[in-house]
Amino acid sequence: MAFSSTDSYIVSDQLAAAVNAAVTLEKPLLLKGEPGTGKTRLAQELADSLDADLLQWSIKSTTKAQQGLYEYDAVSRLRDSQLGSDKVHDISNYIKPGKLWQSFTASKRPVLLIDEIDKADIEFPNDLLHELDQMAFHVYETGEHIEAQQRPIVIITSNNEKALPDAFLRRCFFHFIQFPDEQTLAQIAQVHFPNLQPQLLTEALELFFDLRQIPGMKKKPSTSELLDWIRLLVAEDIDAEQLRQSRQQGSALPLTGALLKHEQDVELVERVRRVN
Known part of the structure; x- marks a missing residue:
């Protein structure tokens, strides 16, 4: 076998x-x-x-x-x-x-x-x-x-x-x-969403790993939560440019309820993004 x-x-x-x-x-x-x-x-x-x-x-x-x-x-x-x-x-x-x-x-x-x-x-x-x-x-x-x-x-x-x-x-x-690296996660996402726009996937992964690198999070978002988030981004027709602007400007992330599961993490992310 x-x-x-x-x-x-x-x-x-x-x-x-x-x-x-x-x-x-x-x-x-x-x-x-x-x-x-x-x-x-x-x-x-x-x-x-x-x-x-x-x-x-x-x-x-x-x-x-x-x-x-x-x-x-x-x-x-x-x-x-x-x-x-x-x-x-x-x-x-x-x-x-x-x-x-x-x-x-x-x-x-x-x-x-x-x-x-x-x-x-x-x-x-x-x-x-x-x-x-x-x-x-x-x-x-x-x-x-x-x-x-x-x-x-x-x-x-x-x-x-x-x-x-x-x-x-x-x-x-x-x-x-081990938690998958960005390349492996991209492969996993492409398996689930074969028609996903490459630019949207790139921006989503960058935001996702930005969240996971924030120190002090009670629960880091997982692979399954990333896939849920991507599914929502596609369903709500949110494009790569919107995610890019959100990341660069530090504005509220769309549909983060799929990624963040504790109110402490929501407050932490908002605080870190305002500072940055």
Whole structure:
């Protein structure tokens, strides 16, 4: 397998190499980077390139590792027993396979995305160590032993909200997605907007990187927010000359709600642009 950029998705050579290395080593690929740098999108593109199913496990603060294996619905079993249902005699009727179970038993090698693992409790990664290592687990209620028919390709994303345990990190191939440079961002924008005027793209990127370089911002605008902003510029028929005048004169930037998400950042940008 050799994953690389496509006509609709641009990846750096370093990221492509990381994907291919993780697949070769049969280790989970742990991706870190700013929100909006395409960590989640990568899993979908990888699945598409392999013609594989994508199983996405989106992690929340309340998510437990056990839910990735299976969940036992004791409440439904109790209710059925009170109603006299014959279902209660087969406990497997109340076992719901999780995403890991589904990936282990898939007929075709899938891509498993464990998205934003750092949102969960600090013990969550440790609780998955054995299953990710052995690609197997035991179902205590039924006595079943579930073992992967083929190792799924595992992509794990983190926004660095919490540190991950060393024991977990040792089992992963790690890659930090650097924020794209101007040339790469231009390629990404051209993929999404093939008819975009070159001058408009140039001015938009200059303004975008000007914003990202302002020190003290609470949230720097990301790639996905740049694409939203460009889409609005095109929809509102704002041309390159308007952006150029805004940048040179320090006047209000158009449609900055697509780029700036905190009132502190709006005030900071306005203050910096007035001074300059």
